[in-house]
Amino acid sequence: MTIDAREGLVAHLGLAAVGERVVRPKHRESSRLCVETFVETRTPWWPRGGGGGDKEGDRTATKPLAPSDPDRWCLDMRGLDSILDYWPDDLVCRVGAGITFDNLQTTLARRGLRLRGSSLRPRDTTLGGAYARGDAGLRGAPGDSLRDQVLGLVAVAGGGEVVKAGARVVKNVAGYDLARLFHGSHGAFGVVLDFVLRLEAIPGASHCVALPTNFDAALDLLSKWRRPARSFDPAVQLWLNATASRALGGPEQGALFLMAEGWPESIDAWREATARAQGVTLANEAAQAWNAVRDLDANHALWIQLPASRLVRWWGDNQGWISGRGSQPNLVADLLAGSARLWSTPSPFDGELVAEVARTVREAGGWVWSPTAASSPSPALIRLKRALDPHGLLPPIPTPVLGPTDG
């Protein structure tokens, strides 16, 4: 970035908003201006949200999946943190992409509303950050992920142009859904400025339980519930292996964490039935347990995508050798979403182990995403990247370590 350009930014945004290779706009227009400046001066840049549970605090350019290039500027979106519009009859609102889930949910709760499916997230996670990471938020039932609550958005694409996607309506099939471009793409195509979101009423009651269970027992329980299908399922179904469970203060042998929501009568009945049928330990300190789960450091985890039944089989087949490599694997599996986070304590997995995990998951028909290792994008994605980021200023496209179609 040239000195003139930097001064231009200071003149528009104020001195406090322009730091050492970081700008912190507060509004849509100032964000656009920042991107325009990056484009004009051909300055590499990347957008950031709250750091998504990054335990080491406010680090920017060294965050996983953020480029390590020291000359890259950071567009810190946390200043765009307000609710911009609210349409009560439609249960729809428009918010700045830098708002945190906590902040949004607290404000909405005053009106008895919430954004669906976002309870289990690190506190500092912004909507923009979670959306860019494709983070469904440990709540994977159909229609529950953040992706499915976004009705529209405004973004600045890599070339500097402001684009609008979707609308204020819950159903809309006009044209290509540009909102999808920014989901899961880790800022490779641009930065989202604001979202139009669908909201819902907070359910009348909810209840959490932690069932001490090893993986086989979890699968057994799972099959019992799901066969034949029941219409009343817990909204959150997570399985934690022994290490993860212990680390989060849960049961010794591993735990099935469940959270059910609904009308008070239904939840009371579920609570009693669960306690009777499984002789379970009710997590009276449910809030504490959930807080521990939500604060887990997903940034450093491998993200595995396999549906529940295959995930269980895969873990059964592979946990032995993974543990045998001297690492302490932690696994949190979202059984509804068909995904899991796998990380190692105290030190991260080495590259060889990541590749081996990826190979076995791929054989089981799934994908593995890692903050540190990736394959090369397909020609179609390379063309897409060129179209949206014509000067190549944004971070690279995230790709799986190995996916079903990789050779």
Place this chain on the structure above:
Amino acid sequence: MTRPSSPLPASARRDLVAILGEDAVFDDAVHRKIYDSDGYALDGVTPDAVVLPRTAVQLQQVVKWCVRHGVPYAARGAGTGLSGGCLTLGGGIQIGTSRLRRIVEVNEVDRLAVVEPGVVNLQLSQAVAHLGLQFAPDPSSQAACTIGGNFAENSGGPHTLKHGVTLPHILGATVVQPDGELAVWGGRSQPGPGVDLLGLGVGSEGTLGIAVELTVRLVPTPESVATFLAVFETEADAAHAVSGLIARAIVPAAMELIDRVMLRAVEEAFSFGFPLDAGAVLIVEVDGSARDLKHERPVVRDVLNEFGAREVREASSAEERTHLWRARKHAFGAIGRMSPNYATQDGVVPRGRVPHIVASIAQAAKRHDVVIGTVIHAGDGNIHPCVLFDERDDAQVDRALAACKDILERCLELDGSPTGEHGIGMEKREFMPLLFGPADLALMTDLRDALEPTGLCNPHKILPGASPCGELRVAGRQVAL
């Protein structure tokens, strides 16, 4: 790039027969005529040929052949689309998926199914019903339309209020990309990190590739269901009741508004017992556990009464409920009996603005002197006005088209969209610049060029611009609506 439709040259026919066999290539006049339209009956486009592959490999070979020879092509499911999506605008080959109709796998623990694209929507739900599961998207055309078509159109239906449209129900797709190569979008899990090609593909109207296999979610069939029919003096009262229910934290599985004109048509066809003097009826269905319904039933009744329902009936048996839904889902067929022709429109407004659009539809009918019968997926704000006309009368045709245009423009004024489920296709391209700015449209063009560099995969759809028209069925029709 555009070229008129013409019969297949002999060499092309030979090549295609070599790939598919004699009984899967149709280029005679009769077949080309049969496939020259879809549910959007106003325009037609005669394809050069129709091919019906039996395997994904055959389909891929056909696409590769098209790419080699520069021949445009479009996928066709059941041809129930309402915006001309599967028509080969400017000529080319229609690739039908009707012989790709295997349910490859059902996994009840993971609640998913892997299907070929030509599987009919309702057949999948029927095939998994014994497991207590169903495929949630339920377009009114579900007895005919295919899951490939649902994927391409991101279809909705009466019950998508609670379960969402097609997008969240598609986990993965194996796609023959426009260059003929296979790609896997998504997988068997909730989409996570990585470019959301699956999300871009759903609703892209078959312009970014042809799905040859789809992994879809299944959801449990509810333990209990309660279906109410509320009778209102005016459409406005019925529309206000919709927001009233949502405000009481009830998310019905479905909430359908049927206006006076449509009511009469449906009653004449089905003799359900709808009151013919009513201004509108609202069908409200709630589902869930028996306990959930114990809570919701009285609330639904209270709210409907509070908003002026003069009568609230609950379906007393499964048969009565089925009959009621059959009546609703055949509403378009029923109105077809009232006039030689009708144009079904599809627009959306924010839910709180349903009363406004209801008033605007009445005004449009009056202003243009046409009869309009309307059904509304009211919880979603998704309107389907059916404008009646007689195509033999040019003046009526013009008035009908003008009324449609007025209504859709009004949807846009009310912060809505010109299509909630039927897609842009060839029908509504001219509305795109009213909804999106030049930068949005330029980005959409870039997106399509990046993912579809050949220009052969269902070209001239969705985006506005110089492109060929269909063979206008209706004399005097100037504008694609």
